[in-house]
Amino acid sequence: MNYWLVKSEPSTYGWDDLVKEKKTMWNGVRNFQARNNLKAMKADDLVLFYHSVNNPAVVGIAKVVKEAYQDPTTEDANWVAVDLMPHEALAKPVTLQKIKEVADLQNIGLIRQSRLSVMALKPEEFDLIIGLGS
DNA sequence: GCCAACGTTGGC
DNA sequence: GCCAACGTTGGC
Secondary structure, three states, X not given: OOEXXXXXXXXXXXXXXXXXXXXXXXXXXXXXHHHHHHXXXXXXXXXXXXXXXXXXXXXEEEEEEEEEEEOOOOOOOOOEEEEEEEEEEEEEEEEHHHHHHOHHHXXXXXXXXXXXXXXXXXXXXXXXXXXXXX
């Protein structure tokens, strides 16, 4: 079991949209590092859902339902998509500000590489963030 | 709205 | 293959 974090701008596609749709195709990733992470996702892996730009915060937990396949929005075989569904909403959002206050979370991709849109989390990092949101 | 960080492109 | 220029992302 692996743990991940994906970012989305709520104005483009937010947690509420995912809950409403029950399932979404996570596509449009055009960055090699993020792509490699998408390819490494396995069914049932848990994915923190992070809102960027407006009130940046982790707002929910999603689950991988379909592993990487060719991104249907492009002919380019470099790019893949996965399918995600909502797993559990966090009782309260874990803000970026909060994450920055936790010493054990200073090494996650979110902090170190703020522009990466799909990143891996260690199990203990995942648990810490879930703990902050419950 | 601004600016820093970073990825990508293109000239040489 | 290097590096400057440029575009995009995301925090503030």
